[in-house]
Amino acid sequence: MLRPRSWRRSCDKPTSPSAFAPFAVSSPITACKKKLYAFNPTRKEPVPKLSVQSTRKHERLAHGDPLSVERGVRQLLADKVSGTLLGIFLLVPEHLRLGTWDLLRTWSGDLTGQTLAPRLGLHLVHEAALCRPSLRYSRSLRHKGFELATGLPFLPTDRAIHELLQAPTMEQAHQLQIRLGQLRRASGAFPAQVLALDPHRQISYSKREMVARRPSASQPASKQAQSFFLLDAQTSQPLCLTHASSAQTIATATAQLLQMAQAILGSTAGSAPLIVADVEHFSTELLDLVRRDTPFDLLVPLRSTKALRQHYGKIAPELFTRHWAGFATTVETFQPVGSTLAEPCYRFVQRTGEDPDHYHFKGFACTAQRAEVPALTCDFPDRWHIEEFFRFDQDLGWKRAGTLNLHIRLAQMSLALLAQALIHQLRQRLGAPCQQWDSPHFARDFFAGLEGDLRVEADTIIVTYYNAPGAAEWKRHFENLPKQLEQEKVDPRIPWLYNFKLDFRFR
Secondary structure, eight states: OOOHHHHHHHHSSOOOOOGGGOOOOOGGGOOOOGGGSOOOOSSOOOOOEHHHHHHHOOEEEEEOOOOHHHHHHHHHHOOOOEEOOGGOOOGHHHHHHHHHHHHHHHHTOOTTOOOOOHHHHHHHHHHTTTOOGGGGGOOTTTTTHHHHHHTTOBBOOHHHHHHHHHOOOOHHHHHHHHHHHHHHTTSSSSSSSSEEEEEEEEOOOOOOOOEEEETTTTTTEEEEEEEEEEEETTTTTEEEEEEEEEEOOOHHHHHHHHHHHHHHHHHHOOOEEEOOOGGGOOOOHHHHHHHHHOSOOEEEEOOOOOOHHHHHHHHHHGSSSEEEEEEEEEEEEOTTTTOOOOOOEEEEEEOOOOOOGGOOEEEESSSSOOOOIIIIIIIIGGGHHHHHHHHHHHTOOOOOOOSSSSHHHHHHHHHHHHHHHHHHHHHHOTTTTTGGGOOHHHHHITTTTEEEEEEEETTTTEEEESSOOOOHHHHHHHHHHHHHHHHHTOOOOOOGTTEEEEEEEOO
């Protein structure tokens, strides 16, 4: 007997549990769940999740385990990529030459490279190279090839980056700088004969209670974030830096910098490196520290006080040695007020002018006896090369104060040092006129201005650029890159891109 079709449809519908409420048993196995494959009974630990930027305004959670990340990267490589941020791949050969991956693995504490921490650190290095260390706020990096250069299939959010920088201590950031400085020192990036010491201060708009300092006598006191840099004065390349609140004294910050510089340079053969500093670094505490605990010499101007000006005027004219017209010097010993050391310091007195009624004197304190003429006419003026460094590279991550969580800010600034080293290597490799370009110029015209596409052939990632300026010269540096790296005794396989090799084409 055939039943009505409507009756059959009603019988085929599942019975609602509410119809048998007195007999219903609350058990999870009675519910039908989708994606049961996600509940893998053989998995011992839950899959780690990472907050990623899904679109410009929306975030989502993505799997952060090594297998999921590798699958995502390989899928993007298989799909091919076309965008305007593929210029960041120009830094990949410099990563391999410098050894960036090993530095990031050691800094993050992941020696196996299986977690996301080294890749997120690489993401911050590339963000700094784009001269926008806070680029995540604009959410404009996706779908342009940027994430692939870091070995990630997604763009991390601010929260993920904050959690990354929250974990390492300030000591780990200092160790990262020391290892980077040792690598650069071994490669001959700086001779380290004359070092420039300089503070770099930015106004802080933090609501925290902190010491307010006056930038100058004519300006009101303000909250400041202090950064202290030590650079090679001849090449304008940084050795190390440290970051502190406005309560930090110059002597304390300088002591930490000099300790890091000593670890970078090791034992110095021949004459001790000379550190040139500004007048604000003149203090008995700092002079004693350099003489007692470091292998360096310190040259610092003396404050032009009334007592010193009177003392200079009483020095006998015959004690001055005239080197050329309008320039004469003399050297005398003095004991800094409150010094605990028996050895004296040396005062270099510089006299300019020919008319005795119009002499101008300037004094310098030095912790060791050195030839005063080259120290005053060559070494000390080289200190102003630090302004050249800030003009070229401060946009990488040292232009704005940022957070006052000191360990977070120091980690970000240390990773910017990595970006600066990579850009300097690329700048030297490309030659003129690129050697005169500052970091924003590189970021605008190369890292974010080259139109290209990316595809995979066998075990090699091929990046093709269509509008590279001077492509004929670029071919000499980038085409057949694996062979060039092998000739330099560098492994051409990219560890964060699953041992793929990289090559470039120019059309």
